[in-house]
Amino acid sequence: MENNFISRYTFNGIIERYITSLPASKQEKALINLELSNKIKEILLNPSDLTIDNKNTCEWARKNFVLEEITPNDYQVIVKASNNPVLVVENMYEVLCRTHAEITQHGGQKQTWKSIIDKWGWIKQDVVENFVNNCTICAVRKPSFHPLAAKPIIARNFLSRVQVNINSIHN
Numbered sequence: 521m522e523n524n525f526i527s528r529y530t531f532n533g534i535i536e537r538y539i540t541s542l543p544a545s546k547q548e549k550a551l552i553n554l555e556l557s558n559k560i561k562e563i564l565l566n567p568s569d570l571t572i573d574n575k576n577t578c579e580w581a582r583k584n585f586v587l588e589e590i591t592p593n594d595y596q597v598i599v600k601a602s603n604n605p606v607l608v609v610e611n612m613y614e615v616l617c618r619t620h621a622e623i624t625q626h627g628g629q630k631q632t633w634k635s636i637i638d639k640w641g642w643i644k645q646d647v648v649e650n651f652v653n654n655c656t657i658c659a660v661r662k663p664s665f666h667p668l669a670a671k672p673i674i675a676r677n678f679l680s681r682v683q684v685n686i687n688s689i690h691n
């Protein structure tokens with residue numbers, strides 16, 4: 521699915537810029553893709569198996585996540601801090617598009633961010649803000665694109681027209 525207000529290409533660029541802006545040591549786990557999400561599941565399902573990944577990753581997984589069984593043997597990774605499911609990178613584009621366009625009706629950065637973290641975990645504010653900044657529908661709605669000064673003039677003309685009409689009735 522591709523949305524007309526932000527392309528997947530633009531979105532992938534946002535993700536890439538966010539990741540590369542981080543120190544190398546933070547890049548790997550800053551966002552969670554399906555592969556890492558599956559690794560977290562494996563670590564949490566096999567707490568005594570220390571061969572799944574290195575000690576740091578195992579500790580990180582246990583510290584930050586728990587599993588929720590959706591259907592028998594099908595687990596969802598939940599972020600402990602927010603109690604919300606992890607939003608994996610592969611689903612991010614669609615979830616952000618839906619939240620921004622349908623749930624918040626092209627709400628601003630803060631509104632879109634709040635709506636996202638209400639339901640999802642392990643998503644970064646920077647990514648959501650850049651997403652909103654790159655929405656072409658929001659771009660044309662920005663005040664700088666609308667000559668705001670024109671509005672009061674229209675209102676005044678309308679009111680004075682009403683006034684004229686009232687006066688002519690009274691006369």
Ligand SMILES: [Zn+2]
Nearest residue numbers: 626655657658
């Ligand atoms: Zn928008």
